[in-house]
Amino acid sequence: MKLLPALPYLDIRFFTSILLVMGLSTPGKAEITSLDTGNIEEILNNAGVALVNFYADWCRFSQMLHPIFEEASNLAREEYPDITQVVFARVDCDQHSDIAQRYRISKYPTLKLFRNGMMMKREYRGQRSVAAIADFIRQQKVDPIKEVNSLEELNKVDRSKRNIIGYFETKDSDGYHTFEKVANILRDDCVFFAAFGEVSQTERFSGDNVIFKPVGEAVPDMVFLGSLPSFDLSYAWTQDKCVPLVREITFENGEELTEEGIPFLILFHVKEDTESLEQFQQEVARQLISEKGSINFLHADCEKFRHPLLHIQKTPAECPVIAIDSFRHMYVFPEFKDLMIHGKLRQFVLDLHSGKLHREFHHGPDPTDSTPGQEDMIEMVASNPPESSFQKLAPSETRYTILSRDRDEL
DSSP: OOOOOOOOOOHHHHHHHHHHHHOOOOOSSOEEEEEOTHHHHHHTOOSSSSEEEETTTHHHHHHHHHHHHHHHHHHHHHHOOOOTTEEEEETTTTTTEEEEEEEEOEEEEEEEEEEEEESSSSOOOOOSSHHHHHHHHHHHHHHOOOEEESGGGGGOOOOOOOEEEEEESSSSSSHHHHHHHHHHHHHTTTTTEEEEHHHHHEEEEEEEEEEESSTTSSSEEEESSTTTTTHHHHHHHHHHHHSSSEEEEOOHHHHHHHHHHHHHHEEEOOOOOHHHHHHHHHHHHOOOGGGEEEETEEETTTTTTHHHHHTTTOOOGGGSEEEOOOSSBBBEOOOOOGSSSSHHHHHHHHHHHTHHHHHHHOSSHHHHHHTTTGGGHHHHHOOOBOHHHSGSSSSSSSTTTEOOOOOOOO
């Protein structure tokens, strides 16, 4: 009998990891909790951190993730044996479509993070490997609050970031426990500090105290005036301070923002041009606060996002530029200086929602906006708006099974 040549030595862990990625290996017993309408509330509410895999059996990406997710769960259980600290769970979205709808699942697989029953806005979008998922859980278990040993340390905080500082007599208080919960939820949006006992005494002249240090050296601090033990009041105040009305879009968060499914109003500006950004922020707050939830207010580095600019026939040299991306088309605000005209920016957004921007790009100005005799020229000025650029940042069909979702023709 002819023998096959000996294979070179392969590390068994490397070989096993390859099989896990290929879905050909069965890991050890995994503690994955299957969620349904009867147990989901109890399990998630009692879990410090829960990573939930929303999947469909027929989805090939879900099939590939299953063994990886199970092995990551095994690693997490070894590191965090307390079953209330970290929970790995899954939802079969075909069997439990009501749960999938409740959490607005639009693709398979979707890995959502929960803390004490509250779903976090940012889901897991990283590499689908045992090591990457396990490392993500480790990061979630790191204490987001930095304890300071002297108030002088707070004079050196990074004022380019949003900082929340708590002054407490002791860690064993309802106010600090609430502060911990809020910090864990908003850990990606603010930097949290805490001082205790004698270190914090001079800042606790009327009891425990929490302040917000906004971005900018000359911007005054803001004091929380509500009840510190109240989670609802503390979370609402901190979220308002930590999550800006106008957010920056980057290549790292573009998929997340695109998946929110609402159009973008974007200021393209040179990174160093903070004056234009401040003007844009002020006018958005003044004219468009009522539109929050129907459109995302964003700003983008025009050098990094040079391609979308070129797509609307602009260059970085022409920044600042304001545009709307409806995920079908892009529309350019006429002139940046018009931003200061009362109601001009608001009308631009309202024209998107009414369909006027789309009609005018395709068919020319509405007859009601035309001057006498201009109606005959409408066909001459009709055009096609540039297609969406930011839609390309949406979840990829090479990573997910995308559920169909119709968008309005805007």
